[in-house]
Structures are given as C-alpha cells and as structure tokens.
Amino acid sequence: MPPLPGSDSVGEEARARLDEVIHSPVRLSVVAALAATDEAEFAAVRDAVQISDSALSKAVTALEQAAYVAVRKGYVGKRPRTWLSLTPAGREALSAHLTALRAIAGA
Template sequence: MTPALNEVIHAPNRLRICAFLSTVEQAEFGVIRDMLEVADSVASKQLKVLEEAGYVTLSKPTGRGRVKTWVALTAHGKAAYQEHVAALKALIEG
C-alpha cells in the first residue's frame, strides 16, 4: 500500500509542529509559537486542528505560578506524521 499524504498535517505550520514534536516528549506552547514565529492565535488555531484530529494532546498541569500549556504528539499523531513523511519521500523519489 502506498503511503498517503495527510491534508491535516500537510499545512506548513502543522507539518512543522508535528516534525518538532516527533523529536521531543512534549513542548510548551510558547516554544512552539516561537519556533513557528507566529502570534499566539495562529499557533493556537493550528494546534486546535491537530488536537481535533487526535494528533496532539494539550494539557495545563496545575501548580504554582502561571499555568503553561503543554503539547505532546499522540501515538496516532506520530503514526500519521510518519506516514505523511513516507508519502513525501515517495513523491520525491518518483
């Protein structure tokens, strides 16, 4: 079976988010926003799309001080990202 491009992941910012999250256990929202060099609202919108697809989880652990949002790639998201990368490689290799 040929791997398929994933329209949810394929958007540039979402692809960058998935690529970044595939290398770490989790990342703080501000780190992702800064990596993308976008406003909070843009990063939030992209993460919401990924969350609705079941590709990332967002958590806000309670504790002292300012509550930060943490983002992690789910197993489903990791598999979808890997398939998308395989589809891109197949496309490039012809």
Template sequence: MTKARFDELIHPSTRLTLVATLAAADWAEFAYLKEHLELSESALSKQLATLEEAGYVATERRMCGGRRKVRARLTSTGRDAFDGHVAALRAIVAGAATPTESPAVRS
C-alpha cells in the same frame, strides 16, 4: 513498516513544521513552539486545536509558579500520521529523482 499515506491535515507547512517539532520531543512547551515556529499565540492555539480535534496532538494545561502553562505532545495516532506522511513525501521525491523514459515526454 510505516504505510506511506499523504495526510492533507498535516501537509500545510505550519502544521507540518509543528508536527515535526513535536515528533522530536516527548512534550513541548507552548512558549517554545510559539518562538520556534514564529507564530502568534492565537495562530499556534488554532493549529494545536485543529490537530487535537483530529486526535493527533494532546495538550496539557497546568499551573507553574502562579502562571498557567500549556504543553503539547504527539499522540500515537499523530505519530503514525506524521510517519506515513513523511514516507509518502519521500516516495514522491524518490520518483522525481529517478527519471524514466516516457514515450510522451522527450527532451
């Protein structure tokens, strides 16, 4: 069972979308991520570096047809952080979906 844990590092929308995209694949090519997230190369590089520094993402640089290619994947730490963050968001939404009567709040 995943422990619900809000994660400030992955919460910003760009990083959350990036991590969610990586969660759906074993590896994702830099070019795909850039196009899918509609980010500039420098913005994507910065987000990947931040996540890699935290141990959430691993990147691999390799040569392919004379060109350097970069790809990324979630680490097990990143997967745990993402799953915990999603569980925390679901708990927040579930709490909002089931209103309770409170003496301090009346319609």
C-alpha cells in the same frame, strides 16, 4: 521521452496517502517540532516554529481534533501554562506523511 519522476501510479498513490491535516506548512512544522520531544511548552513550540500565539492555537486545535496532539494545561507557580505532545496516532500520521512525500519526491 521517459516519464517524469512521480508522474506514474506510484506518485498518484503517494499523493492519496498525504495527510490533509498535517499537510499545512504550519501544522507540519508543529508536528515535526513535537516529534523531537516528549512534551513541549506552548511558548517553546511557538518560538521554534516562529509563528504567533493565535496561529499556533489554531494549528493545535486542528491537530487536537484529529487526535494527533494532546494538550495539557497546568500551572507553574501561579502562572497558567499549556504543554503540547504528539500522540502515538500523530507520530504514525507524521511518519506516513513523510513516507508519502519521499515517494512523491522520488527519494
């Protein structure tokens, strides 16, 4: 019987390359949304990913600690705003993570 795809050492190596910070579905969704733009307002990311403010805040904190996301705070008129952007390290981590997922999937 032939081995299943992803069950060889390539699969093991690919699993080892998965980024634990990005692997969470919410954080992966946030990073993917930010990869499509230079910078996005917190509320726009929240709406795109379809999560609560608190869930996005928690995800952003973890991504910021890993230096994958940069946070910029400011004002529009008198209203406080928060903008998020993917750092170069975040873009690289996302690319490597997606490459590992493709290797696991046999794509």
